Amino acid sequence: MKLTGIGASEGVAVGPAFVPATGKPEPERDRITEAEVEAELQRFKEAVEAVAGNLSQTGDRLRASGSEEEAGIFDFHVEMAEDPELASAVEQRIRNLESPEAAVLAVGEEYAAEYAAMDDEYMASRADDVRDVTGQISAQLMDRGASAFEALKTPSVVLAHSLAPSDTARIQKGMALGFVTAEGSRTSHVSIMARSMGIPAVVGVGLALEDILAAKTVAVEGREGYAIADPDADTVAQFERMSGALAEERAALEEYRHVEASTSEGRRIEVAANIGSPSEAEGALHWGAEGVGLFRTEFLFMERDDLPSEDEQYEAYSAVANVFGEKPIIVRTLDVGGDKDLPGVDQADEENPFLGWRGIRMSLDTPELFEPQLRAILRAAADGKLKIMFPMVADVGELEAAKARLHKCRRELESEGVKIGEVETGVMIETPAAAICAGLLAEESAFFSIGTNDLVQYTLAADRGNERLRRLQNADHPAVMALIQRTCEAASSAGIPVGVCGEAAGEPEMIPKLVELGVTELSMAAPQIPRAKKVVSEQ
Numbered sequence: 104m105k106l107t108g109i110g111a112s113e114g115v116a117v118g119p120a121f122v123p124a125t126g127k128p129e130p131e132r133d134r135i136t137e138a139e140v141e142a143e144l145q146r147f148k149e150a151v152e153a154v155a156g157n158l159s160q161t162g163d164r165l166r167a168s169g170s171e172e173e174a175g176i177f178d179f180h181v182e183m184a185e186d187p188e189l190a191s192a193v194e195q196r197i198r199n200l201e202s203p204e205a206a207v208l209a210v211g212e213e214y215a216a217e218y219a220a221m222d223d224e225y226m227a228s229r230a231d232d233v234r235d236v237t238g239q240i241s242a243q244l245m246d247r248g249a250s251a252f253e254a255l256k257t258p259s260v261v262l263a264h265s266l267a268p269s270d271t272a273r274i275q276k277g278m279a280l281g282f283v284t285a286e287g288s289r290t291s292h293v294s295i296m297a298r299s300m301g302i303p304a305v306v307g308v309g310l311a312l313e314d315i316l317a318a319k320t321v322a323v324e325g326r327e328g329y330a331i332a333d334p335d336a337d338t339v340a341q342f343e344r345m346s347g348a349l350a351e352e353r354a355a356l357e358e359y360r361h362v363e364a365s366t367s368e369g370r371r372i373e374v375a376a377n378i379g380s381p382s383e384a385e386g387a388l389h390w391g392a393e394g395v396g397l398f399r400t401e402f403l404f405m406e407r408d409d410l411p412s413e414d415e416q417y418e419a420y421s422a423v424a425n426v427f428g429e430k431p432i433i434v435r436t437l438d439v440g441g442d443k444d445l446p447g448v449d450q451a452d453e454e455n456p457f458l459g460w461r462g463i464r465m466s467l468d469t470p471e472l473f474e475p476q477l478r479a480i481l482r483a484a485a486d487g488k489l490k491i492m493f494p495m496v497a498d499v500g501e502l503e504a505a506k507a508r509l510h511k512c513r514r515e516l517e518s519e520g521v522k523i524g525e526v527e528t529g530v531m532i533e534t535p536a537a538a539i540c541a542g543l544l545a546e547e548s549a550f551f552s553i554g555t556n557d558l559v560q561y562t563l564a565a566d567r568g569n570e571r572l573r574r575l576q577n578a579d580h581p582a583v584m585a586l587i588q589r590t591c592e593a594a595s596s597a598g599i600p601v602g603v604c605g606e607a608a609g610e611p612e613m614i615p616k617l618v619e620l621g622v623t624e625l626s627m628a629a630p631q632i633p634r635a636k637k638v639v640s641e642q
């Protein structure tokens with residue numbers, strides 16, 4: 104069986120299927136004490152609300168995009184999650200000192216057995232729905248969402264409805280051979296992660312994913328964007344040939360790895376890497392990175408359950424500085440919110456997370472997160488050429504407030520006698536407001552870097568993770584190009600460099616257009632660097 108979707112990260116892989124969400128959750132505890140009953144009843148209620156809320160959001164989104172029938176499935180799941188009889192059966196068990204996670208699974212099994220025994224085929228098939236919903240409530244109670252990924256111990260192709268950055272961040276190195284997801288686009292974070300990891304990804308295959316969840320083996324082709332469940336021997340042989348051809352293609356680009364790329368007119372374009380952790384630094388150098396154009400520091404925070412201390416962050420930034428030596432590293436301050444949750448921080452649910460408490464907005468409101476990070480970067484700047492970049496800036500006031508906070512941290516470190524280095528500060532241009540006010544921001548910035556992923560999403564009002572909006576997830580749109588041009592002109596007038604660190608920077612068809620508009624640096628997933636240098640050199 105073949106599924107087609109969006110080719111989000113090129114490469115091919117064949118491997119065992121890993122489906123994180125379908126494993127039957129095992130309760131962490133079977134019993135509770137009398138004293139815990141009230142608190143556990145409350146936790147159960149909150150878990151039901153959270154699961155029903157997520158399900159109804161998915162239903163609303165499907166309905167809004169015209170998928171009435173699929174939305175109906177989610178409505179049914181919401182009803183099931185909120186079913187008063189189910190709740191009272193679970194509550195009764197909790198009062199009998201059963202843990203809520205065990206109780207909800209047990210009641211789910213009872214209901215499922217009743218449905219399965221029905222003659223009507225439609226009703227019988229509802230058994231899986233009950234298990235699914237009660238399993239989600241149980242997982243919610245155990246805060247288990249992410250741990251399934253940590254448990255992945257055999258290199259596998261991961262099949263999932265969607266993959267949050269905190270999911271992919273928890274997968275151990277080498278354990279994911281490829282990703283196939285129902286949701287997502289080329290600029291959703293799962294795609295970005297796949298490209299950095301150099302593994303194939305097919306996203307946005309839709310609900311058809313369900314048809315292959317039982318597959319033992321899956322073959323993924325991430326350029327065209329398709330996946331084949333339980334491929335036969337001929338298909339496996341064909342994938343081996345494709346893999347060989349790709350390796351040849353990559354070998355032919357080898358000679359560009361360490362080229363300093365210039366256009367035929369002699370314009371030098373720096374080509375740098377986007378990284379998410381110190382472990383990617385060596386690999387980035389290997390691919391020919393002339394620096395780090397974007398260090399997404401939030402991944403340091405997401406691959407664990409608690410927050411990294413200032414010292415731990417210092418170690419991480421300093422480790423990258425030591426690998427890159429004199430080469431510049433643009434460290435982006437925490438950009439959580441949107442689709443990136445932070446374990447260990449209480450983020451209230453938001454109606455519109457991508458338009459919500461994200462990036463610099465959250466950092467400015469949370470000095471206990473922001474200041475240790477700024478201090479750690481200032482300290483690590485003594486070990487290399489670190490620059491600080493603020494994400495999601497919408498106006499000069501935010502930039503000034505962030506710089507004031509940096510100044511405060513610098514003064515404090517100086518008075519403590521701690522060794523620090525010089526850092527330039529720059530702004531990520533990823534809101535239309537920032538692009539429109541680029542002239543004002545340039546007066547206060549040492550550099551710009553254009554985040555086309557968000558700039559596209561906010562300019563075209565098109566959710567970057569929604570597989571149905573593919574046509575609009577494209578930086579090569581006149582409105583986006585006009586904002587990029589405006590940003591480049593503002594940078595040029597102020598005499599500051601302007602990079603692109605969104606996914607468009609690594610796309611061969613976009614590179615000449617960005618360079619033409621005046622971009623001076625391109626930053627991308629490291630494996631894309633040699634090809635980008637070739638495209639620039641041939642321009």
Ligand code: PEP
Nearest residue numbers: 533554555556557604605
């Ligand atoms: C962007 O928005 O283009 C960007 C590079 O940031 P992120 O993808 O991490 O939001």
Ligand code: MG
Nearest residue numbers: 533554556557
């Ligand atoms: Mg962004």
